[in-house]
Structure formats: C-alpha cells, structure tokens
Amino acid sequence: MKLFKKASRKAGLPPGTLIHIGEKRVEKVKISMISYDESQFDEKDDVPIEECLAFKEKAAVSWINVTGIHDIEVIEKFGRAFRLHPLLMEDVVHTDQRPKVEDFDDYLFIVLKMLTYDEAKSELQSEQVSLVLGPNFVISFQEHEGDVFNPVRVRIRNGKGRSRKMGCDYLAYALIDAVVDHYFLVLEKYGEKIEMLQEEVLSQPTPQTLQMIHETKRDMIFLRKSVWPLREAISVLERGESTFITDTVAIYLRDVHDHAIQVIDSIETFRDMISGTLDVYLSSVSNKMNEVMKVLTIMATIFIPLTFIAGIYGMNFKYMPELEWHWAYPVVWVVIILLAVLMLIGFKRKKWL
C-alpha cells in the first residue's frame, strides 16, 4: 500500500487530459451491462460502447459497469459517448481522488474507496470506485474485478426484495452500501490485529511487536484518510439536495451515513487503542530496563566493596600486622558476609528486591 501515488506525469497538461495514475490491475477493459425494471431484466457482458448507448434507453434502470480503467483510449471514447465532463473522466482514471460527491447538473459523480485486507501480504489494499448517477442509468468504474458488487447483481437478477422495484438512486445506494459494508470486514481484521498486539505487548513484547504497532498505526492513518471525507460526501447525498435522490432512498442513505460514522468512530477508537498499546509497550520496555539496571546495581554495589577488602589484603607490604594474625582470614570472611547481608537488607528496605 502506497500512501501517495506518483502524479508527476500530469503536471503541465491541459485540464481534462486523461492520464491513468495507479497500477494496471486487469488486462482488458470490460464493459458489462444490466438493465431492468420491475417486469423485465437483461444482462450482457463485453458490450461495445455503441451498443451501450442504445441499450441504455430500453428500461427504467441501466447499470453499466466498467472494469479496468488503465486503457485511456477506451475510457476516453466511453466518456465522450456518454457525454461525461472531461474533468469527471480525468478523476475516474486518476486513482488518487478523495471520496467525494460532485453535482454536474445532468448527473451526480461519486468517488469511493473500496478497501480490502490482503491476508497473504497482510496489507491493506485500496481501489477507487467511481459512480455516475444519471436520470435512468448508473455507471460504475472499478480498477479490477471484485466480488463486492456481486450480491447486488444477484439480488437484481433474482428480483427479490426492493431492488427491482426502485430506481437508479436505489441502485447507486446499493452499490455505496456494498462498499461501506465491506469496510467492516477490514475493521474486523484490524480489531483482531490490535487485540493480538495488546496481548503480545503484555506477555512477550519484541521489537517486531513494536514494528507491527507502527504499521497498524500507519494503516489507520490511511483508513482515516479514505473514510473521513466519505462521511461528508454521503451526507451531501442524504440531505436530499440533489434531484437525483428521492426521499425514500434518502432514508437508506441516512443508514449508510450512519455506517460511515460508525466506521470513523471505530477507526478513532482503534487509533486510541494503538496509542495505548504503544504506551504499554514503551513502559514495559522501560520496566525491563529498570530491572536490568537494578540487577547491575545490586551486584556491583555488593561486590565492589568486598573486592576492595580482598584487594587490601592482597597488598604486598612487608609490615601488615593483620596478615600475621591467626584468625585474620576467618574474621575477614565474617566481615565480608556481614557487609553483604547489611547491603541486602538495605536493598530490601528500598524495595529493590
């Protein structure tokens, strides 16, 4: 996961120039289309752009899904065919956008971040999802094929529940909801990671634990950056200022808005908890340090004077009366042991033992 994508190729180009910023994640751009109303349902894969346009008029709701955005030519052609504003298309292919909602009079433009946690690399992955919500169509752009929109597709296919009875705005809502619901999965991973770290920090902290704490902290910065603006964006939708959103759907959007706030809340709580974990780590390390210092001090403090005494009677002076005394050696031992015991008592008093 990179926190910042190279965008230098863009500098100096006229506004509205399409430059793909991001990784190429699929081989070929794939356009699929679903169009339905309460009574009918039609689904097609790999639709040519021209056919899309004709197809679009057939039913109440058309959902055009574009997977892969690296092929600038195709994307540009698509944009022109659907009369999407060049600045909008520029944002679609530049995958470093913040989540946002923009009103282009004829359609709403919604940018989201799809987050997934790659267990294999134990890394956070981010993908940009752009939605265009028009009067009778929803266009969605994805960087690569994901299964996150699949449940929505299945529900429409089956025609159960609300999905077929309602309009484009409900479809857009369903897609946003699918993305936001997925955040909880990511949060769950981090929740587990943090709990694991909290236990590790108490039982056996290692420098690797610290490394992981710092990584999790950095991931939280990234998560926050991705989700925070989403809240505001959905709130714009929910407040029903746009003519594309009906009141019935606004209630549903309020629910997603609520979920976004919950996600942000959890991220903030996680941040606090990681800070706490870091504090615990640091004080446990400093506690160990203190223990080390105490052992050193106790050993040194006890033996340094004793060694001095031994040193004294190791001197080679000719006239050292003690050396001749018969009981001198045992007396020295007694003195040494007494001294050691006294010092041990002293340490006990100071609660160092």
Add this chain to the structure above:
Amino acid sequence: MKLFKKASRKAGLPPGTLIHIGEKRVEKVKISMISYDESQFDEKDDVPIEECLAFKEKAAVSWINVTGIHDIEVIEKFGRAFRLHPLLMEDVVHTDQRPKVEDFDDYLFIVLKMLTYDEAKSELQSEQVSLVLGPNFVISFQEHEGDVFNPVRVRIRNGKGRSRKMGCDYLAYALIDAVVDHYFLVLEKYGEKIEMLQEEVLSQPTPQTLQMIHETKRDMIFLRKSVWPLREAISVLERGESTFITDTVAIYLRDVHDHAIQVIDSIETFRDMISGTLDVYLSSVSNKMNEVMKVLTIMATIFIPLTFIAGIYGMNFKYMPELEWHWAYPVVWVVIILLAVLMLIGFKRKKWL
C-alpha cells in the same frame, strides 16, 4: 467488554436484513406490556404479538417492552406487526449502533447505550436499548432483563406524581432519564478507581498499577464513544423539532441533555486525571531509576580508585621501595580514607547524598 463487535456476517446482505450482532443474553424473547392513562392502568407479561396490537389501542399510553433480541424470527414478526421500517429493525438487532435519534415520520427511533459496571469481573458492560416513540405508544427493546426501568414501572403502577398524567413523550423521557441517571453510578465507580490509583501511584506504584491505569484509560475511550453521540441525539429531541415531543416534556429533556453534558464533562475530566496519574507514575519510576543510578555511581566511584590503589601494592615487582617502608601500610589506609571522605564531600556538594 469488546470495543468492536464482529459484523462480517452482514456484508453482502440486502439492506434491512435482520442479523443479530451481539451476545445472546436471555433464553427467550419476552414481551410485556403496560397501558395506562390518568384513570386506568393495565399490565401484562408474555403477551403474544397479535394481542399487543389490539391492546395498544385501549389507552392513552401503551408501553411495550421487548426483552431479548437474539431471536430474529420473533423480532421480525414484531417489526412487521407494528409496521416498523426494516432499517430500524436492522439497527435494533445489530447491537453496535451509536446512540442516535432518527425521525421515521410515523415514529421516532432512539438508540441508547445502557452501561453497567460489573464489580465481579471489574469490567464495564454495555447493552443496547432501543426506543420507538409513536403517537400513543412507546416500544422498548432490551438485550437482557435489567432493573433499570423498574423504578419507572413502579411509578406508573402507583400512579403518583406526573407519570400517569402525561403522554408518551414523558414516558420516553422517563426511560432515557433512567438510562442516563445510571451513568452516574458507573462514573462513581471510575471516580473511586481513579482516586485509588492516584494514591497508589504516590505510595507504592507497581507494574500492576500501570496496567490498571491503562485499562481505565481504555474504558474511558469506550465510555466516551458511548456517551458523546448521546448528547447530540438528546439535543435533537430537546430542540422540539419533532411533533412527538410536547413543550412541557422538552423542558425535562433539556434536563437530561444537561445530565449528558455533565457525564461527558466528567469523562473528559477523568481522562485528564488518568493522564496526570500516568505522568506521576512515569516520573516516580524515573525518580527511582535515578536513585538506583546514584547508588551505583557513588559505590563505584568511591571504590574503583581505592581498589586501584590496593591493586598497585598487590603487584609483585622486585623493586617497589614503598613495600619495604615500615609505615607504608597505615599510610595507604590514611590515603584511602582521605580519598573516600573527599569523594563523599564532593557528592554532598552535588546534592547526590
């Protein structure tokens, strides 16, 4: 207490699908009902859902209390019978909601967090309480049987005071008030805990103290997360924007709002105090460390040169004139004692002793 509940089972499901997120806390869903006006009072336990509906029309105010929300089937049936919005029902059974107030035209939906401090486990417990306030009914959903609503029940039964004379909004207020009043009990526990920690930190700090400080800090994060949005939620009610709240009750809600602010204030103060306690702990640990270092330094600094002197005269050179001198040994002792005294004076001057 978990800061984050697993919600992964929900991802991909259509909006409005009821999935119980949380622990199962009672065996069977129990529906009880109280209906009253100024002159009459009727109370029933274990009412079947159908009877509820009929019963509801009988009096000015009906209070339906549902204990246990884990049985999705029953809850779903209940929701349909009362024509509650699927998104509302979803929130009722998903116990990881933030406190909030939502206006569904036909009724108000209020989510609260009931907090209790489990002395046995010395743990903070959280339960989700949802209220639906309609024109002539209040529905309350609890996760398990608690005695927090009992005083309200008793007051209605006795018909003393205002409780029977006023409408549904007053009942809803009374329930919210009961929950918020209970927060003060929890705060009191933490207040005592923090005072105890403050004393312990000054008298005899141990790593366990540190552990408890960090735990209390984490609990404060959780408390804050539960109460902070409540303030805003009650403020929405109090401002009287909803038609379900009369002006008379708005004054009472202002009082609860005030209590919520007081709770938040106390939590913030507690946070500040725990931070202070942590600081005191850390400086007391560092003070002890300094003391340890000083003892080591004083012992080492005094005895190292003395041992060196002893070492010198322990050398076996053939020609060491001092060794032959008669008074050499006592002179060495004098030198050693002088050196030691000088160093002690030096330490005294530097205020290390």
Add this chain to the structure above:
Amino acid sequence: MKLFKKASRKAGLPPGTLIHIGEKRVEKVKISMISYDESQFDEKDDVPIEECLAFKEKAAVSWINVTGIHDIEVIEKFGRAFRLHPLLMEDVVHTDQRPKVEDFDDYLFIVLKMLTYDEAKSELQSEQVSLVLGPNFVISFQEHEGDVFNPVRVRIRNGKGRSRKMGCDYLAYALIDAVVDHYFLVLEKYGEKIEMLQEEVLSQPTPQTLQMIHETKRDMIFLRKSVWPLREAISVLERGESTFITDTVAIYLRDVHDHAIQVIDSIETFRDMISGTLDVYLSSVSNKMNEVMKVLTIMATIFIPLTFIAGIYGMNFKYMPELEWHWAYPVVWVVIILLAVLMLIGFKRKKWL
C-alpha cells in the same frame, strides 16, 4: 476538593425529586431579604417563607438570599411557595451542576460556581451559587455564608451609584460580577504559585516540586471545568435574547462576559506555563542523570584499565621477566599516569569535562 461528587442516591428516583448532593456547610437554612427601589430600602434577616411572598410585592426589587441548601424540606417548601419548577429546585440542591442559564418563561435560572482558595489547606474550594431572576425579584441560593455578596449589599444599603436606580437585572448582574471578580483572586494565588514553582524548578527541583506541579495541573483542570461553560452562559444573557435583561444591563453583562473570557485566557496560559514548568523539571532531572552517568563513566573508564595493569603485575607466574627489572615499577607508574592523562584529554575533547 473533589472532582466528582457522589450522585448515586439519585438513580431511579422520579425527576424533580430533591436530593441534596454535596457537603452540609451551615447548620440551619437562613433566608434574608432586601427590598428596595430608588426612594426606599428595607432589609430583614431570618424571614419565614410566607412573609417572603407578601414582602416581595412591596418594592420594585426584592432580593431573597437563601443560605444553606441541605435542608430539603425547607428548600422544597420554598420552591413550592415561589412556584419554581421542580427540575430547577433539583438543580439548586444538587451541587454538581455546570454553570448554565436556563429560561423558564416566568424567570431565568442561573447557576454559577463560587471559587475560593483555602490558604490553610492550600486547596481550591468550590461552592454552587444559583440565581433566579424574575420580573421583580432575584433569589440567590448559597451553600454557606460567604462575604462575596457583601459589597453588593453595602452598595444597595448606601444607595450610592447606580445600584438603587436600576432593576432586578442589574442586581443579578451585580451578583454575577461579584462572583466572577472573585475568580481573579483565585487566579492570582495560582499565578504566584506557578511563578514560585518556576523558580524552584530552576534552582532546586525536588520530587515535592513535581508533586506540586501535578497538583496545580489538576486544579487547572477543575478551574477550567468551572469557568468554561460560564462564558457561554453569560453570553446567552448578554445577547439579550431574554426579556428579563434590559439593553442598559446588557452592556454591563458584556463586561462580565469579557472578564470570563479573560479568566479562561489566564487559565489556558497557566496550563501552558505548568506544562512548560513540567518540561523544565523533567529536563533538569534528566540533565542531572546525565551528569551522574558521566561521572560514573569517567571514573570507571579511567580506573578499569589501570586496575587491569595492576592486576597483571599481581600475577604470581614464576617467569615474568618484567617483575625482575629494576625500573619496572616506576615505568608502570609512568604508563598509568600517561594513560590517565590521555583519557582525560579524550574526555575533554568529547566535552564530557
């Protein structure tokens, strides 16, 4: 000073139940009364509640002062006599309110915190003062007899200046002003304390200094909690939204508002300064530690190799040619002194000396 008062007795009681939360500070509830207009003045102590009511109608302005709020029966009777809202009376006797202004249509309710610094215990003391401002009366509730309202009383008695010419709102202003003016005295004490701490930290920091720094920090938390909401409360009054406040008095209230902001400003500055003082303390402690370590290192580093040399020639090998050399002993001394000097020079270079 307690940061949190026990309020657990209140949980479960109906709203508007009077429970005295706080310490009992006077023996008996005392009601005194002053009523005046420009031409007349009347003052009475220990007035029975009934007389109060009659008395109230006599003049343009009546000031009823209630000292002692622990006797719930008297207070309740008083409240009923004056038709004060039960929630208002509840707040009067529950001394853990935040400063606030509440509009009860027939009167304004104002809660303030009276702060005093108890020199004897060197402790901050807090007392709750509640004011009820009606069309022709002001009721003030105090926890114990204080002299802070005395200057106001004297000014009314003497009839000098504006005090007798103006209405109830001016009286309420004068009381608020007296309380806020008193804050400056408390701040002054803390200003002196902080300056004293700053000097102590530079000249001779002890663990007691640290203790006092932490205590002052905690007091600032408390002060802040008491004064911050006051600003907002007075601002509500000043903006002249209430019909009880005339424009002339609004200018005076702007002045008190200004004072409140000044007090908050000073508290924030004090907080910053204490943090600074704490930083200075910590770096001075760490400086001392470094000095200790340097002395240890210098002594050890110089004498350890020297002692090793002495140790070498203390060995008892049969064939150690150096031992037989005539000049060996002085040469060893020269080597030892050279080594010591070299190391001293090295330390000098590293600026450890």
Add this chain to the structure above:
Amino acid sequence: MKLFKKASRKAGLPPGTLIHIGEKRVEKVKISMISYDESQFDEKDDVPIEECLAFKEKAAVSWINVTGIHDIEVIEKFGRAFRLHPLLMEDVVHTDQRPKVEDFDDYLFIVLKMLTYDEAKSELQSEQVSLVLGPNFVISFQEHEGDVFNPVRVRIRNGKGRSRKMGCDYLAYALIDAVVDHYFLVLEKYGEKIEMLQEEVLSQPTPQTLQMIHETKRDMIFLRKSVWPLREAISVLERGESTFITDTVAIYLRDVHDHAIQVIDSIETFRDMISGTLDVYLSSVSNKMNEVMKVLTIMATIFIPLTFIAGIYGMNFKYMPELEWHWAYPVVWVVIILLAVLMLIGFKRKKWL
C-alpha cells in the same frame, strides 16, 4: 514581562470604578491634541481637558492623545468630560485587557496591545493602547510615550498622501496599522533568536540553550495571547458593521486584518519550530548519553574479563601448575589480547564503534 497582573484590588468594588492595574510608566499624564482637515492643521501639547472639548469642534478630525493612565483622578475627569462610559474608562486604566472592539453606540472602543522587544533586558514588553473612535474625534490612551505613533503624526503634519484628506476612521486605521506593523519587528527578533537557537542546538547545546528555548516558548504563549483576539477584533471592524467605518477605509482594515493573520501564522510557525528545536535538543542530549553509555560499556566489557584472568593468576594457591610453566605469562598475554580483539570485533559488528 508578567503573564498575569494583580487585579485583586478590584474585587468587591462597584462596576465602573477606576483602578489602575499595571505599572506607572510616566510621571505626569500628558494630553496632546492634533486637529486637522484637508486645508488646516493645528497641534498642541499639554492641553487642559476643558480646552480639549472646545478645540474638538474646530476641525473635521481631532486626535487627542493621552499619555500615562496611572493618575486616576485626571483620567476620570477626562472620561466624564468626553462622556465616555464608566466601563470603558475602567478598561482603559486596567491594563490587562484582551484586544477587543466594543460598540458603545456613540463611539467605538478599541483595545490593542503594543509590543516591543527590550534588547537590553532581552525581554518582551507589552503596553496597552486604547482607542475611542467617535464621529469627529479619535482619542488614544498610551501607558508611556512611545515613538510608534510618530510616523502617523509626521504624515498628518506634512499633509502628504491620503492622511489629511480622509476622516476619523482612517486615522484610527493608521494608528492600528502602526501598532500591527510594529509586531513584525518583534517577530523578526524572535525569528533571529530561533534561528540562533537552532544552530546552537546542532553545534553545542548547553543547559542554557534549553533555558532559552523554554523562555522563547513562554514568550510565544504571551505573544499569541496578545495577537489572537486582535484578529477577531479587526475583523469586526473590517466587516463594516459599524457606522463609524466607511467602505474606503474598510479596504485598508482588510489589509491590517491580513497582517494580523500573518502575524498569527508566524507565531504558530515559531511555536512549531521551537517545539522542533526542543525535540532536536532532547535527542542530541539523549544521543550524547548513549555515547557515554557505549564508552562505559565497551571499556567495562573489555577489561572486566581481562581483570578476572589477571585476578585468577594472582591467587596464592600452593598448587597452581600454570604458575610454574615457563611460557605461561606470554600465553596469558596472548589470551588477553585475543579476547580484547574478539570483543572489539564483536562491538564493530554491532556497530557500537
């Protein structure tokens, strides 16, 4: 510089009582007067108050400058003569006001802080400047004679540029501008000081450096306290809500507003930089400490085992075969040197050398 001035003498006095809070900085209160319009100009020093009033009517614009505010009697008389509100006069002589703008219907009251950096004492000096802007006069109160208003005076005298053609509001603007422009001089001093500290911290940090860092930090707190409210105050003027400010002058005030924001920006940047400098200082100190510890550890670790070996062969056992061996002594040396070299290599590997 004191962060807090004693205001205790004020407590208990009726509002509007003039008490001089601050230092007495000039001997005698001096009132000077300039009155001008496009065609005429008149200037007088030491004008008696009565003459002021008459004089005031003579021309389009009258600027009355009062230097020295410690003589309460004179100031009070002045205030009464010009019918200034007692609360305004109270603020003029109480030099601990925050910068503010207050609208008294008949005139605007503006409080500013004049800041100067006293190079001799290397101390920040603060003086309160109050302006009263009426329909045809500007009154300015200064604590002592400063040359900061001189350029304005000279420009009016010379009659060049805009100064004589415009009204009272422009004069008030010019005075405010003179004060704010002077802030840049003070900031420059601190800019230099901080740069000097940054260099010192890298080259040769001493405890004095730390002391200066903390002092600069405290000065920044003071600067911030003085300038932050100014921004808001000027913004009130600039927004042109007052009838005393014409649109033409509002553009000029926008410029001063901009300068005030620049000053605040610089203060914030300085705060960040000082924090950075403090961090650098602390890590450089901790780096030195580590170096000291490494030297100690290396010396001790190398020589302790070597001294032990020497100690072994210094023992006086009768049967120690090694002592008799002919090559024992050189072998011991070889062992000792080998050990030392091995340990040095080990340290090299650990990058301690």
Add this chain to the structure above:
Amino acid sequence: MKLFKKASRKAGLPPGTLIHIGEKRVEKVKISMISYDESQFDEKDDVPIEECLAFKEKAAVSWINVTGIHDIEVIEKFGRAFRLHPLLMEDVVHTDQRPKVEDFDDYLFIVLKMLTYDEAKSELQSEQVSLVLGPNFVISFQEHEGDVFNPVRVRIRNGKGRSRKMGCDYLAYALIDAVVDHYFLVLEKYGEKIEMLQEEVLSQPTPQTLQMIHETKRDMIFLRKSVWPLREAISVLERGESTFITDTVAIYLRDVHDHAIQVIDSIETFRDMISGTLDVYLSSVSNKMNEVMKVLTIMATIFIPLTFIAGIYGMNFKYMPELEWHWAYPVVWVVIILLAVLMLIGFKRKKWL
C-alpha cells in the same frame, strides 16, 4: 528557505508604500504580453508599460506577465498605469503574503505560492505569484522566470482545446491550476524522501537520519503554511460570488479546489508519517541503548563475583588453610564455572539472552 522574511524596513511607512521584501532573483523587470481571442493571437516580449495599455484593448483576453518585482519604480509606474490599488501593489512586492483572494470591485487580486524543490541544495524554494483578474485582462507577477506557466502559453499559442475559446477567468484558472499541479511534484519528492527515511530508520538509523527527519518535519510546516490558506482562497473563487468568474469556469475551479484539498491531505498524512518515523527512530535508539545496557549488565554481573573470588585467594594472610589444599585451585575453577553457568541460566530465564 527562510520561514520568515525581514519586514522591519516597512514599519512606520504610510500604507501603500511599495517596499520590496524578498530576494532579488532576476536582473531586469520584464513585461511580456499575450492577447488573443478565438480567431486571433498576438504575443510580444519586453513591452513598455504605455504600449501595454493600448494593446490591452485589442482583443478579448490580454495576459500581461511581469517577471521580476524588485524594481520598485517600474512596478509602481505599472501599478499607476493600470490603476491598481496601492495596497494591492504593496502586497505584490512584499513576498511574504499568505495565499488569498481579495475583491477590489474592478478586479480580483489573487496571491499564490509557487513551490519548487531544488534538488541541488535539497531545499524547498518558494516564490510569490500574484494575479490580477480584470474584465478583459489577467496580470501575473512572478519573482523570477519559471517554466511553470509555459504549458499554458503553448496551449494558447496552438489554440487547441478550450484555451482560446474561453475568457479571462479560464486563463486565471489555467494559471492557478498550473501552480497547484506543480505542488504534486514537490509532494512526490517528499513522498520519496519519507519512504527513504522510513527504510533507513529500520535498517541503519544514524544521527543524520534524525537530522533529516527534523528537516522534513520543518519543511512540512512550511508547505502547510503555504497551501492551507490556498484552499480557502480558491473556495472563495469557486463559490462564484465574484462577477468575474463564470459558471463554466466555476466547475474547473472546483477541480483545483479539490486538488488543493488533496495536497493538504497529503501534507497531513506526511506529517503523521514523519511523526511515526520519528517514533520508530526513537524506539530503535532506545532499543539499542537497552541492548548496550544488557551487555554491560551481563558482563559485569557475571565477572564481578568471579573476580571477587579470585581476589579472596589473592590475599596474603599467613593462615589461609585453603591455599595449602592440593585440589583447591581446580575446585575454585569449578566453583567459578558453576557460578557463571548458573547466572547465564538466570539471564536466559529473564530473557536477557
């Protein structure tokens, strides 16, 4: 890069006096001019000011670019010729402005900061760019010749795309866009630098790493100071409150606004990451310190008692029975080895090894 420029020369001068604050970066002030509409295009370098004015009327859009602002006389003449407000001209030559937009009725004044990263000096460079947007002209002031506006010039010359078809506001937008796009290049440099630092901190942290971390931190402070107010400034433009901005261009400005927010987001993320890197550095340093202490403690703790034993048997008492024992010496060795092994086991248990 200096965070604060000397502005002391300005103090005391009348408002609107032009004083160049900043470095002189080009030799001579150069005025170039481009004027175009959809059908025609005219470009001239080194145009005298008088010619500019005539020339200005020729086409729909005139872009006058002034490079070099140090020659006050020329700039002043230019300002008078184009009737630009003296305060505006003052800001143009005083290169320490914050980014801002000011409405002078007849034209808009826009101040921007052009940022470049000087690879040679590895230093951030800042240049002030001022734009004046009138009904049919755009004037741009640069401190030195840069190639950042070149792409805009080329696009106009070629007449491709939107650039020639649109008005002055689009030209102003294009220039702002060019500046903001350039920020991404600077951010990229810092992104790389921070990644490099993060790796270095994990692999081989040196005091130089710390130095670079602190420098990057300071640069972020500077970047933030330059870009933060830009957001607000562009938002003023975008909201279309000015008559100079058409609705079509407002959409483009929304895009730049979005870019500015992205830049700020990245700066904040970088700040968080640098703080993280600093934390990692500090804990890695403290880890090393602990390792050092452990080695010292282990060596000292093992050898100090052993040396003591050797010392004991180095004493010269006449009657020390052990010295005579035949197996004493090997027994001592056994004791010594046993002790060492026991202590090593102890350390192993404490996980110090």
